[in-house]
Amino acid sequence: MHLKSFLLVVSLSLASVSLLARDSKYTRHGTGPKYWIAYEWCFENNLPIPEDRWKRNIDWMADTFRDYGYDMICNDGWIEAAQSINENGYITKYNSNWRHGFEYWNKYIEDKGMKVGVYYNPLWITSAAYYSKCKVSGTNGITAADIAGRWRFNDLLFWVDVNKEGAEQWIKGYVRYFKSLGVSYLRIDFLENYERNYGTDAYEKALKWIAEEAGDDLFLSLVMPNCYHHGRTELKYGDMIRVDDDCFKGGWDFASSRRRGQHKSSWPQYGNAFDGMVAFSDVAAKGQMILDGDFMRLNTMATREERQFLYSLMVMGGSALAIADQYDTIGDAVEIYQNREMIELNNLGFVGRPLSQDLSSANSSRWVGQLPDGDYVVGLFNREEDTITSGIDFFKELGIKEGAVENVRDLWQHQDLGEMCGKYTTSLAPHSCKILRIRPKGIIRYQAEFASPKGGVTINMANE
Amino acid sequence: MKGLMVILVGCSAAFFCSCKKSCGMSYVTEILTDGQFSGAGYTQGFGSPEGELTFAVSSRSASTVKLTIRGRGRAEAQIVANGHHATVAFDDSDRWQEVTAPVQLHAGENLIAIKQMNAAASPLMVDYIEINQ
Numbered sequence: 001m002h003l004k005s006f007l008l009v010v011s012l013s014l015a016s017v018s019l020l021a022r023d024s025k026y027t028r029h030g031t032g033p034k035y036w037i038a039y040e041w042c043f044e045n046n047l048p049i050p051e052d053r054w055k056r057n058i059d060w061m062a063d064t065f066r067d068y069g070y071d072m073i074c075n076d077g078w079i080e081a082a083q084s085i086n087e088n089g090y091i092t093k094y095n096s097n098w099r100h101g102f103e104y105w106n107k108y109i110e111d112k113g114m115k116v117g118v119y120y121n122p123l124w125i126t127s128a129a130y131y132s133k134c135k136v137s138g139t140n141g142i143t144a145a146d147i148a149g150r151w152r153f154n155d156l157l158f159w160v161d162v163n164k165e166g167a168e169q170w171i172k173g174y175v176r177y178f179k180s181l182g183v184s185y186l187r188i189d190f191l192e193n194y195e196r197n198y199g200t201d202a203y204e205k206a207l208k209w210i211a212e213e214a215g216d217d218l219f220l221s222l223v224m225p226n227c228y229h230h231g232r233t234e235l236k237y238g239d240m241i242r243v244d245d246d247c248f249k250g251g252w253d254f255a256s257s258r259r260r261g262q263h264k265s266s267w268p269q270y271g272n273a274f275d276g277m278v279a280f281s282d283v284a285a286k287g288q289m290i291l292d293g294d295f296m297r298l299n300t301m302a303t304r305e306e307r308q309f310l311y312s313l314m315v316m317g318g319s320a321l322a323i324a325d326q327y328d329t330i331g332d333a334v335e336i337y338q339n340r341e342m343i344e345l346n347n348l349g350f351v352g353r354p355l356s357q358d359l360s361s362a363n364s365s366r367w368v369g370q371l372p373d374g375d376y377v378v379g380l381f382n383r384e385e386d387t388i389t390s391g392i393d394f395f396k397e398l399g400i401k402e403g404a405v406e407n408v409r410d411l412w413q414h415q416d417l418g419e420m421c422g423k424y425t426t427s428l429a430p431h432s433c434k435i436l437r438i439r440p441k442g443i444i445r446y447q448a449e450f451a452s453p454k455g456g457v458t459i460n461m462a463n464e
Numbered sequence: 465m466k467g468l469m470v471i472l473v474g475c476s477a478a479f480f481c482s483c484k485k486s487c488g489m490s491y492v493t494e495i496l497t498d499g500q501f502s503g504a505g506y507t508q509g510f511g512s513p514e515g516e517l518t519f520a521v522s523s524r525s526a527s528t529v530k531l532t533i534r535g536r537g538r539a540e541a542q543i544v545a546n547g548h549h550a551t552v553a554f555d556d557s558d559r560w561q562e563v564t565a566p567v568q569l570h571a572g573e574n575l576i577a578i579k580q581m582n583a584a585a586s587p588l589m590v591d592y593i594e595i596n597q
Binding site (some may be wrong): 105368402451452454 | 516
């Protein structure tokens with residue numbers, strides 16, 4: 001631990017980068033949506049989710065989680081079999097073998113008091129649209145086949161080449177179409193594939209068109225982005241970026257250990273959720289970018305402590321809270337998602353930061369942020385295989401006057417630990433965490449390092 | 465030893481005090497000196513026209529309050545709160561100093577933004593704000 005001498009810290013500090021970001025009601029709020037995603041069944045079976053299972057999960061979410069604020073349902077990939085199209089070439093169903101399309105299911109979800117998210121990339125052209133030579137809406141006879149690029153996504157989906165006439169109309173028309181269906185969240189996948197094949201300029205042009213058409217009506221979730229230059233392109237046009245590899249089979253591998261400490265220059269830059277959240281924490285703030293740590297399959301975590309750990313990480317980083325467990329797999333993990341004190345942090349737009357972005361530093365496992373009422377939220381995590389001692393110094397690390405605290409509250413124990421001075425110290429079992437809400441005494445001070453920077457303003461942390 | 469280091473490096477007197485007076489518990493802590501920033505860090509890089517730092521601050525009622533900003537540099541800073549603007553000036557790039565300005569808050573959450581007004585030889589750094597409600 002270092003002293004807070006300015007002169008000392010100049011040489012020790014971490015300069016984080018804050019760039020200009022998309023200004024939307026979502027980024028201004030600061031945290032991601034709380035929702036259910038159809039990933040788990042698709043991944044485990046490598047198939048599109050069956051329609052009856054989709055319905056049962058919607059019903060279960062409405063009954064179990066809607067009143068906790070999980071207010072959205074989203075389909076997921078395995079989308080190639082979505083070949084039912086309208087007159088403009090846009091897909092009308094998640095899967096052509098389903099009985100009902102988006103209109104039916106979106107109404108069903110809305111009648112349950114929830115919103116609709118859609119997994120799709122407006123840069124895709126289905127084989128159905130391509131081979132039927134669908135006219136691109138808003139053009140003078142240009143067809144879907146005319147705007148397809150040289151490189152396909154796969155056998156059933158083509159990519160739009162944004163440099164072809166009619167591409168802008170197609171992409172913007174697709175976004176408009178989803179908005180007209182009542183969709184409030186668009187999950188745009190395989191972005192690295194597009195950028196790799198068509199180049200960054202084309203990728204940026206596509207994102208720009210999507211963002212222009214989305215406005216404040218559609219949350220833009222960017223999935224599998226390369227995030228070159230620390231997300232410089234994605235920041236300008238997206239509301240949320242994926243910061244780590246897919247959940248896959250979940251478990252501790254996904255939460256913390258997969259390729260731990262290793263960095264790649266392109267997607268996925270980080271192998272596990274913890275590394276990704278730490279590494280991109282400097283671009284996460286109100287008015288900047290929302291981080292997406294990917295889906296949670298808490299039923300795959302070995303212990304209750306691990307389940308708390310993963311959920312806490314997502315909350316501390318301001319991530320979307322995306323449940324991928326299902327009605328018949330979730331087991332006893334329901335209570336983790338229903339912790340109202342943790343959910344409140346997401347509702348308040350809370351985004352914390354690790355005390356260090358150096359993944360080899362123990363300080364990267366100590367997260368801090370501040371709420372609008374002046375309370376601090378501290379997350380102490382143990383990623384290791386041994387019990388550790390961790391804590392927080394109220395004066396040196398939180399900046400609280402004289403280190404005097406009115407109350408420390410444990411948000412998993414739901415317990416007030418009372419008045420304290422100086423520091424809080426605790427023992428953390430392997431793969432466990434503590435989330436504390438700390439109320440300072442006296443005049444409320446808001447620390448700059450936990451506020452929201454943009455436009456080149458940087459945060460310098462001492463604890464490197 | 466820590467106190468000695470602060471004196472030597474922080475270019476200012478450092479003190480130790482007990483916060484017994486505040487909370488009745490015995491713990492020795494340090495007083496912030498004008499050579500130190502508080503807490504875990506501070507912000508800088510306000511030089512670009514888009515550079516901005518925003519605090520989310522809740523208030524129980526609509527009122528005008530005294531806002532204290534701790535910063536350093538030789539620069540003027542603009543404070544924007546709920547559409548109202550105020551200007552403060554920092555005149556010391558070697559030490560942290562506190563300046564104040566009145567700001568109007570409404571009930572609920574308020575956004576208070578700080579920007580540097582123009583290019584300065586010694587750009588702004590910000591340590592914290594305090595709200596005296």
